[in-house]
Amino acid sequence: MYQGVRIAGFGGQGVVSAGVLLAQAGLVEGKAVSWFPSYGPEMRGGTANCSVVISDTEVSTPVVCVPDTAIVMNEPSLPKFEPMLKSGGLLIINSSLIKTKPARKDIKVIYVPCNEIAEKVGSLRTATLVALGAFAGATGAVSLDAIENAMKKVFKRAKPEMIALNRKALEEGAALKAQ
Amino acid sequence: MAEKELKKGNEALAEGAIRAGCRFFAGYPITPQNEVPEYMSWRQEEVGGAFVQAESEIAAINMIYGAAATGVRAMTSSSSPGVSLKQEGISYMAGADLPCLIVNMMRGGPGLGNIAGAQGDYMQATRGGGNGDYRLIVLAPNSVEELGNFPKLAFELSEKYRVPAMILADGILGQMMEGMSYNFEPVDPKTLPAKPWALGINDGTRAKNMISSYGLAEGELEKMILKRAERYALIERDEVRFEERFTEDAEVVIVAYGISARASMAAVNALRKEGIKVGLLRPITLWPFPTKKIAQLADKCKAMLCAEMSLGQMITDVKLAVNGKIPVHLYAKPGAFFPIAEDIETAVKSILTGKKDFLFNLSDLAEKADNTCHKPENKICKEGTLL
Structure with missing residues (x-):
């Protein structure tokens, strides 16, 4: 198993933290993992992104140039990451904020109304977790339990009720299917 | 083997240096190694060491010179343009036979270049970027785990031969996270072998120690350099590492x-x-x-x-x-x-x-x-x- 993932969105949506969570979840399950942030001269309110690799064998390159999966959380990230995606790859789109439809026909797409689902779950701050849930559900690269365990390691001061809320967000996302 | 922790390269390196007994750090911020001084700023306090955010890279390397002269495990860290600024101090430390650890998380160059990872400082690191006939022991990690474990090796080699050591990594290694574990127990600096050459309070029971990079008397410098060359020869014979x-x-x-x-x-x-x-x-x-x-x-x-x-x-x-x-x-x-x-x-x-x-x-x-x-x-x- 090898999954090279790019997660992208506005600064503040938690895409970089979501990447750390994903890598930690892979590590919990005994996989080789890497995480690499975009740390260029980014603009406030601009886009942020990170690369995550989850693999059964050693990770050679932490910078994911041809992702198996791209999780895009905002409109400006779509034209940037859709073209990079591997043929047959998976595109997870936050349809709450992205109205444009992807142009490529050789990829799988899951439309996830992350913000709506997050609000329904109880906190808009779980929006990126909904997308992570969709990723876990569609690829099986990591389990929801592993992501929950990872939360306890990454966000050491998180209250149990916040963990439960995020777990709910993950489950809602995992239930969605590719179109 | 210990359970692997998810760590960022720069933080694994900083914690690795603390565990290796580093109790003095001086540095000046520069991307992509900023997590090193950031980590040191609170961690040195926890272990009773000292952290100085110096006014410049040049000041930082000279603080390392002073600290190393007292025998403490001292370290500075920077990235390419900052390491260029340190070259004078590094040359002086090589000339004064002072052990220390210098970290270069290389970025694009020459000049300000950019802040992504690069490998353009190989010549500077391996040939001696400052003036004079000298070498640094240069370690090149390729993983977060090696970044965490190499500071101990660097200090040990540096002290064994009294030659400054450098960890030459790059911005990608510094910024990335992966699973890693330390392969050694934390070192208590008090348990390290005494350094009879180091400066400190002399109660009159030992001869006067001098730390200096120069020998002005006729033939003195040649003697110093040839003595050092013997140690370089031993390093070349005994310390080569590869995979x-x-x-x-x-x-x-x-x-x-x-x-x-x-x-x-x-x-x-x-x-x-x-x-x-x-x-x-x-x-x-x-x-x-x-x-x-x-x-x-x-x-x-x-x-x-x-x-x-x-x-x-x-x-x-x-x-x-x-x-x-x-x-x-x-x-x-x-x-x-x-x-x-x-x-x-x-x-x-x-x-x-x-x-x-x-x-x-x-x-x-x-x-x-x-x-x-x-x-x-x-x-x-x-x-x-x-x-």
Whole structure:
């Protein structure tokens, strides 16, 4: 198993933290993992992104140039990451904020109304977790339990009720299917 | 083995230095190594050490000089342009035989360059970037785990030979996270062997100690340098470290260090699946360089390929080791861009088929350059500004 993932969105949506969570979840399950942030001269309110690799064998390159999966959380990230995606790859789109439809026909797409689902779950701050849930559900690269365990390691001061809320967000996302 | 923790390279390195007994850190911020001083700023306080955010890189290296002279395990960290500024101090420390750890998380250069990872400082690190005849022990980690474990090795080697040590990594290694564990128990600095040469309070029971990089009397400097050269010789004989993968039957051996070695390893794995006999030699110590090992491999393989994130610097050492026995090619990725495993695969295939795809050759650039900037029809030349 090898999954090279790019997660992208506005600064503040938690895409970089979501990447750390994903890598930690892979590590919990005994996989080789890497995480690499975009740390260029980014603009406030601009886009942020990170690369995550989850693999059964050693990770050679932490910078994911041809992702198996791209999780895009905002409109400006779509034209940037859709073209990079591997043929047959998976595109997870936050349809709450992205109205444009992807142009490529050789990829799988899951439309996830992350913000709506997050609000329904109880906190808009779980929006990126909904997308992570969709990723876990569609690829099986990591389990929801592993992501929950990872939360306890990454966000050491998180209250149990916040963990439960995020777990709910993950489950809602995992239930969605590719179109 | 201990459970692996998810850690960022810079933080693994900083914690590794603390665990290795580093109790003095001075530095000045620069991307992509900022997590090192940030981590040190609170962690040194916890362990009773000292952290100084110096007013400049030059101040920081000279603080290290002072701290190291008292025998404490002292360290500074920076990235390429900042390490350039430190060169004077590094030369003085080499001249004063002071052990210390200098970290360079390389970024694009020359000048301010950019903030992505690069490997353009190989020559500066291995040849001595400051004035005079000197060497640094240079360690090149290729993972977060090695970043965490190399500070201890660096301090030990540096103290054993009284030669400053450098960890030469890059922005990608510094910024990335992966699973890692420490392979040693934290060192209590109080338990380290005494340093009889160090400065400190002298109650009159020992001879006066002097730390100095100069010898003005006739013949004195030569004596100092030759004495130091004996230690350099011992380092070259006893401290060479490298990693070898699939070199046994390899027709082409890729030589790469640091993050480039990881991209090269991906290429080796892919090529091996196609039945192509290729291997990897990864120098872990850049000085002392695995010269003997490369010479031995040159007797067995058909060609070598250096994969570097520079215009080709380590290739000089590889060519010296090969000594003309076989061709040595270059895959160059300058300008702080990550080496692409697929391109390295193509480069290896090019060597085996005699094509030139993805092999880097300066003379090819000269042909292109002729067509662009130096011909008379070029606008700038016509206006006479270049003439």
